[in-house]
Amino acid sequence: MMHQDSGEGTTTLTDRISYRVEGLTKTFPGVEALKDVSMEVREGEIHGIVGKNGAGKSVLMSVLSGLLTATAGEMHIRGQAVDMRRYNTPRAHALGVELIPQEPTAAPDMSVQDNLFLGSGYAGKLGFVELGRLSEQVREVIDRLEISARPEWPIKYVSVEDQQLLAFGKALYVNNAQVILLDEITATLPRQRKTRFLQFLKAEVERKPELSFTLISHHIDEIMEFCDRVTVMRDGQAIGPLEVSDITKSELADLITGGTTVSVPGTRPTDESEEHPVVLSARNLTSPGNFRDVSFELRGGQVLGVAGLAESSGKDALLPALVGLAKVSEGEVHVGGEPLRGATPRKALKRGLVYLPKKREEEAVITEGSVQDNLLASIYERIRNLLGVIDSRKAREISLENIRGFGIKARSPNVRINTLSGGNRQKVMLARLMNTSPVALLLDEPTRGVDLGAKAEIMGLIRESLAERRAVIITSESEEELVELCDQILIINRGRLVRVLSREEENFSPQEVYRLVQGVGTSRSEAGSEDSA
Numbered sequence: 001m002m003h004q005d006s007g008e009g010t011t012t013l014t015d016r017i018s019y020r021v022e023g024l025t026k027t028f029p030g031v032e033a034l035k036d037v038s039m040e041v042r043e044g045e046i047h048g049i050v051g052k053n054g055a056g057k058s059v060l061m062s063v064l065s066g067l068l069t070a071t072a073g074e075m076h077i078r079g080q081a082v083d084m085r086r087y088n089t090p091r092a093h094a095l096g097v098e099l100i101p102q103e104p105t106a107a108p109d110m111s112v113q114d115n116l117f118l119g120s121g122y123a124g125k126l127g128f129v130e131l132g133r134l135s136e137q138v139r140e141v142i143d144r145l146e147i148s149a150r151p152e153w154p155i156k157y158v159s160v161e162d163q164q165l166l167a168f169g170k171a172l173y174v175n176n177a178q179v180i181l182l183d184e185i186t187a188t189l190p191r192q193r194k195t196r197f198l199q200f201l202k203a204e205v206e207r208k209p210e211l212s213f214t215l216i217s218h219h220i221d222e223i224m225e226f227c228d229r230v231t232v233m234r235d236g237q238a239i240g241p242l243e244v245s246d247i248t249k250s251e252l253a254d255l256i257t258g259g260t261t262v263s264v265p266g267t268r269p270t271d272e273s274e275e276h277p278v279v280l281s282a283r284n285l286t287s288p289g290n291f292r293d294v295s296f297e298l299r300g301g302q303v304l305g306v307a308g309l310a311e312s313s314g315k316d317a318l319l320p321a322l323v324g325l326a327k328v329s330e331g332e333v334h335v336g337g338e339p340l341r342g343a344t345p346r347k348a349l350k351r352g353l354v355y356l357p358k359k360r361e362e363e364a365v366i367t368e369g370s371v372q373d374n375l376l377a378s379i380y381e382r383i384r385n386l387l388g389v390i391d392s393r394k395a396r397e398i399s400l401e402n403i404r405g406f407g408i409k410a411r412s413p414n415v416r417i418n419t420l421s422g423g424n425r426q427k428v429m430l431a432r433l434m435n436t437s438p439v440a441l442l443l444d445e446p447t448r449g450v451d452l453g454a455k456a457e458i459m460g461l462i463r464e465s466l467a468e469r470r471a472v473i474i475t476s477e478s479e480e481e482l483v484e485l486c487d488q489i490l491i492i493n494r495g496r497l498v499r500v501l502s503r504e505e506e507n508f509s510p511q512e513v514y515r516l517v518q519g520v521g522t523s524r525s526e527a528g529s530e531d532s533a
């Protein structure tokens with residue numbers, strides 16, 4: 001833990017407060033995102049903010065950085081009381097506060113170098129010598145943060161994680177910010193790079209004791225290892241700050257989820273009267289660099305969930321591996337009892353396995369096409385007439401049927417898909433998959449980025465497809481959703497299948513799934529798993 005690591009008098013925590021918020025409330029229509037939140041961060045500190053999705057972490061950061069105005073409450077930043085009504089991003093910057101958001105905000109066509117100095121007052125006024133000095137500074141940012149880019153590259157060619165790190169480099173080195181808020185900056189970094197980045201943060205607060213970092217993370221391991229204190233957000237309320245050295249990982253997980261591991265029965269009814277045959281199975285499936293030795297069996301009419309931390313667990317590669325989009329080095333997949341060798345998406349489709357990628361907008365939606373183009377994309381071959389021409393009456397009929405059956409809000413099949421909301425686009429994708437009459441649906445985070453209403457509808461559609469004895473595999477960042485839908489849940493942690501929860505054998509709760517995902521033992525899986533994770 002950081003206190004111990006940074007022993008020998010190197011602890012830089014001062015008693016000075018970097019920022020403090022009191023009684024902070026933020027209400028949106030129908031949502032109380034922050035409820036009377038009070039917390040503080042000291043100078044020289046790396047302060048963790050943890051909490052489940054929707055707990056209020058990002059809203060808290062947005063209020064602190066002037067992006068959102070609080071409904072009520074007070075803030076003190078570096079000794080100054082903030083005038084809450086007038087507080088905005090320029091004022092936050094003037095006080096030394098910078099937020100590095102999850103999604104990059106850089107100007108895509110400008111170069112890395114210009115982005116770094118955009119808005120800093122340097123642009124356009126430089127002589128040769130200063131330019132040389134700045135280029136050196138840019139190179140230093142790139143080197144120190146291990147960014148794969150050159151100063152002259154348009155920033156759109158730089159990966160999202162590197163863009164986030166560049167924004168961080170800009171806050172730290174160019175703008176000299178003192179209160180740096182990091183919204184899941186470690187989420188997409190590979191493990192070793194993440195560790196080096198967190199070590200870098202530690203070294204920076206030691207070097208500049210007036211600095212503070214506030215780190216939102218879903219990885220409680222890294223909070224335990226690198227943070228001095230932590231504030232837990234739960235349902236808009238703050239718990240803490242807590243000294244990390246005073247709590248265990250297990251206690252922290254309990255605070256995040258609300259503690260009890262009482263099993264709430266899932267609402268998904270299981271049809272026990274009849275056991276359907278296994279339609280999809282994997283044995284010792286290994287995808288190098290992602291996961292190894294994953295086995296499961298899935299019957300028709302059942303849902304298998306896959307849970308694990310984003311990126312680092314390797315779970316994101318499981319569904320792509322099944323359809324040949326991620327490398328498989330060992331193991332076997334069987335569909336309907338027959339082996340599926342050398343899978344490609346086309347081969348998989350022929351065998352009745354259809355896949356909805358997590359990044360549906362980039363990888364599945366035909367953005368320039370109509371709703372109809374999107375609905376029929378996988379079955380055009382089936383609706384050609386003898387001359388090979390698309391039967392337009394049939395095409396329209398199927399599209400209208402899909403629009404009705406899937407509750408897609410679109411005026412006609414001919415409207416551009418881009419005019420639909422995220423939830424409706426997702427329903428179009430589900431309808432497209434279902435049109436192929438699949439044996440199994442592989443859905444990577446099907447409710448990601450859709451509003452609550454659409455979420456419920458999508459869950460309903462998945463359930464309906466079970467009645468036709470389809471099998472479904474679903475990944476989700478929401479433990480509640482997994483518990484509600486799934487008959488079995490695979491827990492993947494650092495590339496290993498660490499546990500299979502099966503409703504036939506036990507009831508499981510969202511808390512339990514959360515703890516397993518984080519590598520914390522549960523009341524049932526005895527102690528020891530915490531260490532082995």
Ligand SMILES: Nc1ncnc2c1ncn2[C@@H]1O[C@H](COP(=O)(O)OP(=O)(O)OP(=O)(O)O)[C@@H](O)[C@H]1O
Nearest residue numbers: 028029031033051052053054055056057058059060
């Ligand atoms: N602009 C907004 N309008 C309406 N509601 C919002 C807005 N921004 C956030 N919310 C709601 O406020 C609550 C807190 O959201 P917030 O984004 O802070 O969660 P979070 O803890 O950061 O979650 P995640 O880990 O998923 O990023 C949620 O219920 C969210 O739907």
